[in-house]
Amino acid sequence: MTSTSRRSSSTRRRTFRGVAAFGAAAVLLAGCGSGSDSDGKGNADAKSAADGGGTRTVKDATGRAVQVPAHPKRVVTLTQEDLDAVLALGVKPVGITNGQGLGEPPAYLKDKVKDVDVVGNLLQPVMDKVIKAKPDLILAGDMQDEQVLKQLREITPATLVTMAPTDDWKLSLRGVGNAVNKLDTANKVISDYEAKAKKTGGELGKGKGAEVSIVRWNPDGPSWMENKQFASLVATDMGLKRPKNQNKDGNAHTPTLSLEKIDEIDGDWIFLSTLTADGAKALKDVQGKPAYKELNAVKKGHVVTVDGSVWSTRGGPLAADKVIEDFKKALDK
Template sequence: MNQPRRSSSLAPRRAARAVAALGAAALLLTACGSGDDSKGTKDSQGTSAAKGSGTRTVKDATGRAVRVPAHPQRVVTLTQEDLDAVLALGVKPVGITNGQGLNKPPAYLADKVKGVDVVGNLLQPVMDKVVAAKPDLILAGDMQDEQVLKQLREITPATLVTMAPADDWKLSFRGIGNAVNKLDKANEVISEHESAAKAAGAKLGENKGAEVSIVRWNPDGPSWMEKKQFASGVALEMGLKRPKAQSKDGNAHTPSLSLEKIDEIDGDWLFLSTLTSDGEKALKDVQSKPAYKNLNAVKKKHAVTVDGSVWSTRGGPLASEVVVKDISKALGGS
């Protein structure tokens, strides 16, 4: 089963899961106990780090030890999740990638990255552009292409894989916060999000505790999101529920369903997103079909279209704000 955001062969995903126990937790835990290197430790080239050199050693989401600047000044992000995280921490990157399937950054972050150089597409950096950005830290998301990682590390050894397949957004966010030496800030942001989600859920009136279906429409049909997927997690934090048919304890999405199984996407409320123009067309086409019109959520006019670049990803603190606002607006909260 694929992850919500990117599709790829299952073999690399399964292999990566073998090290997921290290994951962002390794990055996080190493950071908790490390500050500026100050005891003459040696780097990968055998050079001693002088006291006060301004570097720290952390582990990335694969368990790899990486020397990073104590206070990075020129950060390049290769995924939306990395970008969301650093912006939430008050760090403006010098290089970013476009959103999934887009030739521009995700809409919900666009205003925050005006003037920032785009160095490629999602997980597909153009190396000359990365070099031109002069990064002192590269956040490489869930990059699994070792050849690309090798090239990035030649640009700067401070290149970190920030996500393992099983990591949720909070774990990854704490790891990124640690990598940029802002772990306390990351914990603060998460606490504020959790309080805001709970408060928003309490304002939903008659829709408190409603069952919300969270669906991505693909070119070949709908997929519902499992309970630990990002947007689902936000909904649960708001005190909402998932339909019984969607009560699966995972962080991915189902294979695309046929119209014969479309009942699986029903709920008190139905949140629909797409990630591609083909998916958008498929959703538009199905909305005229009886199987879709007969869904209870559709009959009640409780079907809401939302931004797939927010709802159908691994998420982050800024994306979580959007999900809370979307749900509150739809269900009648303030």
């Protein structure tokens, strides 16, 4: 599966139509069960759980009840978002996949996982490598392939789909936090992030409340990000604004725009990313054309190139921190 198809909003909605009724809230809830199950807040209440044994029952993003170790020791993540989440929660996985559109872990997390085995590409695990990692918990991101999920559950029944179509990163983080029995930690991470975003946004000087366009350049042209897409949510948390034509609900990117509609990406500032070498080449080619040079942000020198593997994903707390720093660096001048 390509990174573009994986991130397609319409594909997600079609695939998840049968489970969307559960919504993201389901992933936050622990089910009822044996004495070592969760109390619904991610805290194990049985002595066996406190001692590191036993299991808890949690619900994943599809509403499926899954028994997980009370304190998982060997976690495998199949998406960048799950990797970001567990690292932020203080859990080092034993197996990970490469970043979106990459043949290696995402750059902003690379130093944190130098000695962790790679078990495949994004949402494309190599089963022999997963088995070798001996996981007691697999976080399968937004995995849609039921055959692959079946294989993963044969390796360990504690395999969870952690993301639903409308989940933002905070909701997904709480779900992952619940799965690894660190929901309190997840809530604190979110609280700390929100405080940092508000504080940083309020200290931007002339850049405070700036109008920011958030754009990804694809091989066939640009797309701007809707309000509920990851980087857009960070902008909102910082008190930043969006150009009028981009001030629309949605958690994905728009269809690719033609050169004739390039003015849709304009704003006081443009934060521009690519995900692939073809996208970077297409951007370089268009930067010499009059239509691009006539954008107000280009004329003012207000175009900032950012990391697409951070800005164009579904996000996580460590990625959110990187986006805050990118905004601060550009707008605080």
